[in-house]
Amino acid sequence: MSALFLILNAQDAQAVRGPTAAGAALEPMAQADGTTFVLPMAVLDDPAHAVHHALLAALERRALDPTAWEVPQ
Numbered sequence: 001m002s003a004l005f006l007i008l009n010a011q012d013a014q015a016v017r018g019p020t021a022a023g024a025a026l027e028p029m030a031q032a033d034g035t036t037f038v039l040p041m042a043v044l045d046d047p048a049h050a051v052h053h054a055l056l057a058a059l060e061r062r063a064l065d066p067t068a069w070e071v072p073q
Contacts, residue, residue, distance in 0.1 A: 007036060
């Protein structure tokens with residue numbers, strides 16, 4: 001099953017990484033190539049991340065399989 005994700009380069013990932021509001025933070029997930037990062041589209045609907053909404057809204061969106069980077073248990 002795929003879901004829509006925001007695609008970030010290393011520079012954008014660094015710019016948004018970290019606390020955004022009390023009790024909230026963004027942590028872009030690295031992809032296998034080491035230079036591409038992703039965030040779920042839901043961050044655009046979360047007012048806790050409003051400080052970064054303008055940058056995030058301009059990013060590429062891509063359907064990805066979220067299990068592709070999960071660690072098996």
